[in-house]
Amino acid sequence: MSKKLAVLFRHIRSDPNPDEHVDLFEHRDTQWRPFFTNPFVPAESSTADETQTVPLPALPALPHRPNSSVSEKEDPEIKGANGGIQNTSNESYDVAVGKQAPxxxxxxxxxxxxxxxxxxxxxxxxxxxxxxxxxxxxxxxxxxxxxxxxxxxxxxxxxxxxxxxxxxxxxxxxxxxxxxxxxxxxxxxxxxxxxxxxxxxxxxxxxxxxxxxxxxxxxxxxxxxxxxxxxxxxxxxxxxxxxxxxxxxxxxxxxxxxxxxxxxxxxxxxxxxxxxxxxxxxxxxxxxxxxxxxxxxxxxxxxxxxxxxxxxxxxxxxxxxxxxxxxSIRNRFNTITTIIMGEGINAIAGTLYSIQKSPGFTKTMAVSIVCCAVIIFGLVYLYYQGSAPSEKPVRRRAAWALVHWPWLLSVILLLSAVKNQLLLVNFINSAGYITDVNYQIFTTNMTDAEFNHTFGNILLESGSTLDDQLKKYTDLISQNITDSNNTNLSTEAEDEIWSVWYYRMQLESVLNIYTSFMSNDSISDELQNTITRYQYDYDYAYQDVANPLEAGIWEEVVWGLMKPSVQNTRYIMVLCGATLWSLATLNLIQSWPRDRFQWYSIVSRYGTGLCMMLLLFLNFGKYKTYFPPYDAPKSERTGVINWMDARWVLPTLAIIYGVQIIVDAILLYISVRLSRRSRQSMVTRQGDDPNKND
Incomplete structure (x- = not known):
């Protein structure tokens, strides 16, 4: 045992030996750093110490305005005879040379x-x-x-x-x-x-x-x-x-x-x-x-x-x-784009756990979730698979970097709007499911046991209990008896009390769903006061009972809950269009188009973005609320509300990104096919040239 310990600790007193442990020496050498280091090297002495600096041909000069008249043959990516990057006046300053930051x-x-x-x-x-x-x-x-x-x-x-x-x-x-x-x-x-x-x-x-x-x-x-x-x-x-x-x-x-x-x-x-x-x-x-x-x-x-x-x-x-x-700024901006995409994915994924527990989870929600995945994939694919060569250094790096600001901002706002739209669709589905089932329960003949079982389960799904609602109903009856100084209630009075309780119960169910899946901060103080008054002021809630065809206060509260999220829907098409325009601009700045297919790809992105922005006209309509007057058809609501109510917002965005991916794929296929055919023709002509060996 002592010999094994001696072997394990035999170097505890040894001095560093760079010849024997080269890898350890090189590792320490890279870790060692002074407090200050000169980032420059004089041009006259740049070749004096090759171990301290990058060879002169690869040393970048401080940035200057590129000469746009220089031909592609002087492209800085073309290596010189000495293996370094050529120092032309049109040098691309996005080339990574020399020792980089870890x-x-x-x-x-x-x-x-x-x-x-x-x-x-x-x-x-x-x-x-x-x-x-x-x-x-x-x-x-x-x-x-x-x-x-x-x-x-x-x-x-x-x-x-x-x-x-x-x-x-x-x-x-x-x-x-x-x-x-x-x-x-x-x-x-x-x-x-x-x-x-x-x-x-x-x-x-x-x-x-x-x-x-x-x-x-x-x-x-x-x-x-x-x-x-x-x-x-x-x-x-x-x-x-x-x-x-x-x-x-x-x-x-x-x-x-x-x-x-x-x-x-x-x-x-x-x-x-x-x-x-x-x-x-x-x-x-x-x-x-x-x-x-x-x-x-x-x-x-x-x-x-x-x-x-x-x-x-x-x-x-x-x-x-x-x-x-x-x-290279390209790698840094690509990294930050990936991180921001990850934050957006995390925000959307975080809502899925709560959504799957929501009452009335339907095929519509499943389709919406799939559409979210398509939208995210479309953003990532179109950014990294643009018409400009991704491995080619960025020529106009200042403009390319600055365009990343509207690109990243539009991506963040779009993904946030997508998340809010997903939650809004879930709220509409769940609230509609709860109110419809409650209506069916009270309009269907069933035994007391069946009623208690069915109604109790639906109340649990909406965040309440049968005992709690029964207590509220009996309290209403007791309060009415006390106020009227009667020991018995008439049939009309009982129906009135039941109707007030029913409206309150429906509103409480909708409110519980909202607070479970949506942001509570979006409930304004004014709306909260209306909700509180509706729950505790009998005469105030009775206004809906007196006008059952309109139920103005109930609908006003539900619309007040929905309205902040609907604001996202009004402008989500602009955000989608902004992402496509930003992508087209990034490709245009990174590499000026060199053939018609590259032009087609860029122009198609601008065109698709414009088509999405034209959907702003959906904001026009007679009624800018989810609940139009009783005698008015829903078709007279603004187009964006009908678009949202049809659950077509997220599918539309997914289709747009999917179409753009398909367009790019078709253009790529045709351009590659023509390029290969052209190259094959050139090889054939060279093979038929009788002077090719002269």
């Missing part, structure tokens, strides 16, 4: 951003225009924080402790942003005071806890957002300041190239603007003018940065310095 570090940074993004997404149900606008602003803010850091990393990242610490600080920033962006409403102090619908002041005695917390947190949250974003800009500015230091030190004339100064200057300006926004929000943020002003400052800050980054990504700095390495 994959785990890039993924860690992307996941840190995703945590903030996912928290923002989960905070909003997108049931109103202001919800969507608030999310758009917050997503633009967080997305640019991520993208601007990626733009820095692909050019200037070096494997040192300074950059590792910066990633750690950004994790803290994204974590802080995640904490302060929950339930933010950008319309606060602009269209209303926090927690209420207008600018009317509420006395302290009448404040509810909900309104009090909204008042207390609204302004501080905006302060913290501005401060966190300002700190993120300051951190990025410090990183660029270090780059300027190394550029000045490395350059032979000891002068920083002018183009390198544009982004740091823009960051200095944006940092000042965000700190100004923080100050104005802190001291005067509850005034309407300054509440609007803070968003103007935010927009100006990011606009200055975007312009500077676009210029830097398109222009080159002339000077005797070159980058040691260069990364």
């Amino acid at each position: 994959e785990w570090l890039n993924l860690f940074y992307d996941l840190a951003w995703t945590a903030s993004f996912a928290n923002i997404t989960s905070s909003y149900s997108f049931n109103s225009e202001w919800d969507a606008l608030t999310y758009t602003v917050l997503f633009a803010l967080t997305w640019w924080m991520w993208a601007s850091q990626v733009f820095y990393s692909i050019d200037f990242y070096t494997d040192d402790w300074a950059h590792l610490i910066s990633i750690l600080l950004q994790l803290v920033i994204f974590g802080g942003l995640s904490a302060v962006t929950r339930d933010i409403d950008i319309s606060n102090y602009i269209t209303h005071l926090p927690g209420v619908s207008g600018f009317e002041e509420i006395q302290t005695e009448t404040l509810t806890p909900k309104v009090y917390m909204a008042r207390k947190m609204a302004q501080p949250l905006f302060e913290r957002i501005a401060l966190i974003v300002a700190l993120s800009r300051l951190l990025l500015f410090v990183q660029y300041a270090i780059v300027i230091f190394w550029a000045t030190r490395t350059s032979k004339p000891k002068r920083c190239p002018r183009r390198l100064l544009e982004v740091p200057i823009s960051l200095f300006i944006s940092t000042a603007l965000f700190f100004t926004a923080y100050g104005t929000t802190k001291y005067r943020g509850d005034e309407k003018l300054w509440a609007i002003g803070k968003f103007v400052l935010w927009a100006l800050g990011f606009l200055v940065e975007i312009v500077a980054h676009v210029r830097r990504l398109h222009y080159q700095v002339s000077g005797p310095i070159r980058l040691k390495a260069h990364g």
